[in-house]
Amino acid sequence: MSNVKQSASAGEIGAWELLTYRVGKWLKSPTPYLMLVGFALFFGAWYLLSEVFRFWRFASLPGPKAVLTEWFNPNPVYGMSLYTPDYYIHIWSSMRRVLYAFIISTGLGVPFGLFLGWSKNFREFTFPVFETLRPIPVLAWVPLAIVMFKGDETPVIFLTTLASFYATALNTMLGVQSIDVSYPRAAACLGASKWQIFRHIIIPGALPFIFTGLQISVGVAWFSLVAAEMVSGEYGLGYLILASYVNVQYPIIIIGMISVGIVGYASSALVRMAGDYMMQWRVRELALGGAR
Amino acid sequence: MSAVAADSMRRLPKRKGPGFFGNVAVRAVISLAVFIAFWEIASRLKWPWIGQAPAPSVVLDAWIPLLTDKGYWYSWVQSSRRVLSGFIAAMIIGIPLGLAMATSRIFNDITFPVFEILRPIPPLAWVPAAIIFWPTQELSIGFVIFLGAIYTIMLNVIGGARSIDIRFFQAARSMGSSNWDIFRRIILPGVLPSIIVGCEVGIGITWNVVVAAEMISGGGGAIQSRAGGGLGFFIWNTYIGGSYPLIVVGMISIGVAGWISSAIIRRLGIAVTPWLRLR
Amino acid sequence: MNAPAAQAAASKGAIRIQNVDKVYDAKEGPVQAVSDCTLDIRAGEICMIVGPSGCGKTTLLNAIAGFHDITGGSIHLDGEMLCGPERPKAEPGPDRVVVFQNGALFPWKTNLENVAFGPVVQGKMTRSQAEQKARGMMADAGLIGVEHNYPGEVSSGMRRRVEIVRALMNDPKVLLLDEPFRALDQLTKSVMHEALLEIYYRNKVTIFFITHDLEEAIFLGHRVAIMTTRPCKPKKILEVDIPHPRDYSVLTSPRFRELMEETVSAVHEEAVKAFEAGEKEM
Numbered sequence: 001m002s003n004v005k006q007s008a009s010a011g012e013i014g015a016w017e018l019l020t021y022r023v024g025k026w027l028k029s030p031t032p033y034l035m036l037v038g039f040a041l042f043f044g045a046w047y048l049l050s051e052v053f054r055f056w057r058f059a060s061l062p063g064p065k066a067v068l069t070e071w072f073n074p075n076p077v078y079g080m081s082l083y084t085p086d087y088y089i090h091i092w093s094s095m096r097r098v099l100y101a102f103i104i105s106t107g108l109g110v111p112f113g114l115f116l117g118w119s120k121n122f123r124e125f126t127f128p129v130f131e132t133l134r135p136i137p138v139l140a141w142v143p144l145a146i147v148m149f150k151g152d153e154t155p156v157i158f159l160t161t162l163a164s165f166y167a168t169a170l171n172t173m174l175g176v177q178s179i180d181v182s183y184p185r186a187a188a189c190l191g192a193s194k195w196q197i198f199r200h201i202i203i204p205g206a207l208p209f210i211f212t213g214l215q216i217s218v219g220v221a222w223f224s225l226v227a228a229e230m231v232s233g234e235y236g237l238g239y240l241i242l243a244s245y246v247n248v249q250y251p252i253i254i255i256g257m258i259s260v261g262i263v264g265y266a267s268s269a270l271v272r273m274a275g276d277y278m279m280q281w282r283v284r285e286l287a288l289g290g291a292r
Numbered sequence: 293m294s295a296v297a298a299d300s301m302r303r304l305p306k307r308k309g310p311g312f313f314g315n316v317a318v319r320a321v322i323s324l325a326v327f328i329a330f331w332e333i334a335s336r337l338k339w340p341w342i343g344q345a346p347a348p349s350v351v352l353d354a355w356i357p358l359l360t361d362k363g364y365w366y367s368w369v370q371s372s373r374r375v376l377s378g379f380i381a382a383m384i385i386g387i388p389l390g391l392a393m394a395t396s397r398i399f400n401d402i403t404f405p406v407f408e409i410l411r412p413i414p415p416l417a418w419v420p421a422a423i424i425f426w427p428t429q430e431l432s433i434g435f436v437i438f439l440g441a442i443y444t445i446m447l448n449v450i451g452g453a454r455s456i457d458i459r460f461f462q463a464a465r466s467m468g469s470s471n472w473d474i475f476r477r478i479i480l481p482g483v484l485p486s487i488i489v490g491c492e493v494g495i496g497i498t499w500n501v502v503v504a505a506e507m508i509s510g511g512g513g514a515i516q517s518r519a520g521g522g523l524g525f526f527i528w529n530t531y532i533g534g535s536y537p538l539i540v541v542g543m544i545s546i547g548v549a550g551w552i553s554s555a556i557i558r559r560l561g562i563a564v565t566p567w568l569r570l571r
Numbered sequence: 572m573n574a575p576a577a578q579a580a581a582s583k584g585a586i587r588i589q590n591v592d593k594v595y596d597a598k599e600g601p602v603q604a605v606s607d608c609t610l611d612i613r614a615g616e617i618c619m620i621v622g623p624s625g626c627g628k629t630t631l632l633n634a635i636a637g638f639h640d641i642t643g644g645s646i647h648l649d650g651e652m653l654c655g656p657e658r659p660k661a662e663p664g665p666d667r668v669v670v671f672q673n674g675a676l677f678p679w680k681t682n683l684e685n686v687a688f689g690p691v692v693q694g695k696m697t698r699s700q701a702e703q704k705a706r707g708m709m710a711d712a713g714l715i716g717v718e719h720n721y722p723g724e725v726s727s728g729m730r731r732r733v734e735i736v737r738a739l740m741n742d743p744k745v746l747l748l749d750e751p752f753r754a755l756d757q758l759t760k761s762v763m764h765e766a767l768l769e770i771y772y773r774n775k776v777t778i779f780f781i782t783h784d785l786e787e788a789i790f791l792g793h794r795v796a797i798m799t800t801r802p803c804k805p806k807k808i809l810e811v812d813i814p815h816p817r818d819y820s821v822l823t824s825p826r827f828r829e830l831m832e833e834t835v836s837a838v839h840e841e842a843v844k845a846f847e848a849g850e851k852e853m
Binding site for chain 2: 061219230
C-alpha cells in the first residue's frame with residue numbers, strides 16, 4: 001500500500017519558508033514590474049492630464065498631487081484629511097451601517113437560502129415572492145424606504161440589508177443545490193436523520209457558495225450604501241463625496257472615493273479570510289491542485 | 293409504453309400525483325396572493341414598516357390613469373435608452389479588453405492591477421467626478437453606467453476564456469488552425485456563455501445605477517409632465533411631490549422593465565449558444 | 572471478528588429480488604430501466620453484477636439502497652420486505668451501506684471523522700468510542716497516519732478504502748458497491764481488489780458489486796450475474812468455483828481463463844446491443 005504521505009499537513013515545510021519562497025519567485029518574474037508599469041501609466045496619465053497639461057475637461061479634475069497633499073495635510077484646506085477626526089467619523093458611520101446590514105442580512109439570508117435549497121415545499125411557496133421583488137433595483141426603494149421607516153439611519157440600513165440579503169440568500173440556495181446528491185444519500189445510508197443530514201452535510205456542503213455569496217453581499221452592501229448615503233444621508237462616505245461636490249471641495253471627492261475603495265476591499269478580504277478559515281479542507285484541497 | 297411496462301404499472305397501487313396544492317404554478321399564485329393580501333391589510337391597519345407603504349389598491353388606482361400618460365411611457369424610453377447605451381458601451385469596450393487580458397500575459401500584468409484597485413469604488417461614488425468631467429449630464433450618467441457594467445462583463449470574459457479546456461486549443465492546432473481561426477472558432481464560442489452570464493448580472497447593476505443616477509442628478513427630461521426624465525427621476529419627483537402611491541408605481545415599473553431586459557438577454561443568450569440547451 | 576461471530580454474520584444479508592420492474596419518466600416518455608428482474612443473492616457471498624453502461628444495474632442498486640422506488644415486484648432482505656407492493660421505496664439504512672462510484676466521503680470532515688460518522692449519528696457510540704474503533708479498523712485496512720487528513724489530501728485509492736471502512740463500521744448486512752474502482756487506474760485497481768478481498772475475509776458481509784469489468788467480476792466474485800441491456804434482467808449467472816482466499820495469481824490460472832471464455836461472448840453480445848442502441852449513462 002502507498003506509504004508516501006503527501007506533506008500537505010503544515011509542519012513539513014515551514015509556513016515562513018513557503019512564503020519567502022513564493023515571494024522570491026514572484027519578484028523574479030516580470031509580474032510585479034509590469035504591475036508597476038501599469039500603475040505608473042495610470043497615475044502618470046492622470047497627473048499629466050489634470051495638473052500639467054490641463055488637457056480639456058481634465059483641468060477641472062483634481063490631480064493626484066492635489067489629492068495627496070490634501071489627504072496627508074495636518075492642516076487641510078477643506079477640513080478633511082487623515083489628520084482630522086471628521087474623516088474617521090465619516091468612515092465609521094459608513095462602516096457601522098455596512099456592519100449592521102451585513103449581520104442582519106447574513107442572519108436572515110443564510111437560513112432562508114438554506115431552506116430554499118433544502119425544502120421543495122418551502123421553495124415553491126416562497127421563491128415566487130422573492131423572485132418578483134428581485135428585479136426592482138435596490139436603489140429604487142430609496143424613497144419608499146424613507147416613507148416606510150422613520151429616522152435617518154433606518155432607511156439606509158434597510159436598503160443595504162435588502163441588497164445584501166438577496167445576494168446571500170440566492171447564493172446560499174445555489175450552494176445547497178450544488179451539493180452532489182451522493183452526499184446526502186451516503187449520510188442516509190449511514191443512518192443519519194433528516195436534521196442530521198442538514199447539519200452535517202447541507203450546511204458544510206453549501207459553505208463555499210455561502211462565502212462567495214457573502215463576499216458578493218459585502219460588495220453589494222457598499223454599492224447600495226454609498227448610493228443611499230448620497231441620496232439621503234447625513235454622515236458617511238457617500239454623503240461626503242456628494243457634499244464635497246456640492247461645496248466645490250473637489251479633492252475631497254477623490255479622497256472619499258479612495259477611502260470607500262480601501263474600506264470596501266478590506267471588508268471583502270475579511271470575509272474571504274473568514275471563509276478560508278472555516279473551510280480549511282477546501283484550502284488544503286485547492287493547494288494540492290484539486291482532489292486527485 | 294411497452295406492454296410489459298404497462299403491465300407492471302398495474303401491479304402497484306397508482307402513485308398519487310402532486311394534487312392541486314402541490315402544483316408549482318398554483319403555489320406561486322397562492323404565495324403572491326398571500327403577500328399582496330398581507331400588504332393590503334398591513335397598509336389599511338397602518339402597521340409599522342410595511343404598513344406605512346401605500347396599499348396595493350391605492351397603487352393600482354394611481355397607476356391606471358398613468359397608463360395613458362405619454363410622459364410616463366417616455367420615462368420608460370429614457371431609462372431604457374440609458375441602460376442600453378451604457379450597457380452596449382460596456383460590452384464594446386469590456387469584451388475586447390477582457391479577451392486581451394485573458395490572452396496576453398503581459399497586457400494582463402500591466403492593466404489588471406489598476407482595474408483591481410479601482411474596482412472596490414462603487415460606481416455611484418464616481419457620479420460627482422463624472423459630472424465634473426463630462427460636459428453633459430447624459431454623458432456623465434452614461435459613464436457611470438459604463439463603469440457599473442464593465443467590471444462584471446470583463447471579469448466574466450476573463451473567467452470564461454481561462455476556463456476553456458486547453459484540449460480544444462490542442463485539437464485545433466493539431467488540425468492546422470491559424471490563430472484567427474482559433475480565436476473565431478474556439479475562444480469566442482467558448483467565452484460566449486460567460487459573457488451572457490456577465491450580461492445578465494451586469495444588466496441588474498446597470499438598472500441600479502441608472503435609477504440612482506437619475507435620482508441624484510435630476511434626469512433632465514424636456515417633456516413637461518409629472519413623469520419625465522427617466523423612471524428614476526419619476527420616482528424621486530413623486531416622492532418630493534408627496535404622491536406616495538406613484539412611488540410604488542415607479543418601483544414596479546422599473547422592476548418590470550428590468551425583468552424584461554433580463555429576459556431579452558436570456559433569450560438572446562439561448563439563441564446564440566444552442567449547444568448548451570442539449571445538455 | 573472472532574470465528575463464531577463471523578459465522579453468524581455470514582448468515583445475514585441474503586437479498587431476494589423478485590420480479591422487479593422500474594419504469595421512470597424521462598423527457599422522451601416512460602423508460603423501462605428494469606424489467607421482471609429476479610435474482611437471489613446469498614448471504615455472505617460476493618455477487619458481481621456485470622452489464623453494459625446504462626443498462627439499469629445502478630437502478631437496481633438504488634432500489635435496494637432505498638434511493639428510488641420500484642414500480643413492480645419486491646425486494647426482501649433476510650426475509651423482511653425492503654420494498655414491494657405496499658411500500659414502493661425502501662428506507663435507506665446502515666444495514667445496506669453504499670460505496671459510490673465517484674466517492675462520497677464528506678470533504679469537510681477528516682478521514683477519521685468520516686469513518687466514525689455512522690455510529691455517532693445513529694447514537695450507538697459516543698464520538699471517542701467511535702473514533703477509537705475507527706482507528707482500529709483503518710489500521711486493519713492499512714490506512715495509517717491519514718486519520719487527520721481531509722479526503723481531498725489523500726490519493727484516490729486511499730479514499731476508496733476509507734469509504735469502504737466507513738461503511739463497514741456499521742456492521743452492515745450488505746455492502747452495495749457501485750463501480751467503486753471505475754475511476755482508478757489499472758494498477759491501483761488490482762491493489763484495491765486484493766485490499767477488498769482482505770477486508771471481506773475479515774468481515775464476511777454480503778457484497779453486491781456492480782462493474783462493467785468482466786475480469787474484475789470473475790476475480791472477486793463467488794457468482795457473476797450478467798445483465799442484459801436495458802431493460803435490465805439477468806441473462807446468465809456464472810458460478811465462479813475458484814476457491815477463496817484468492818490472490819492476483821488467480822488471474823493467470825487456467826480455470827480463470829475458462830470462466831472468461833464462457834462468459835465473454837455473452838457480455839460482448841449485450842455490449843454490442845447497448846452500443847447500437849446508443850445508451851447514455853443513466
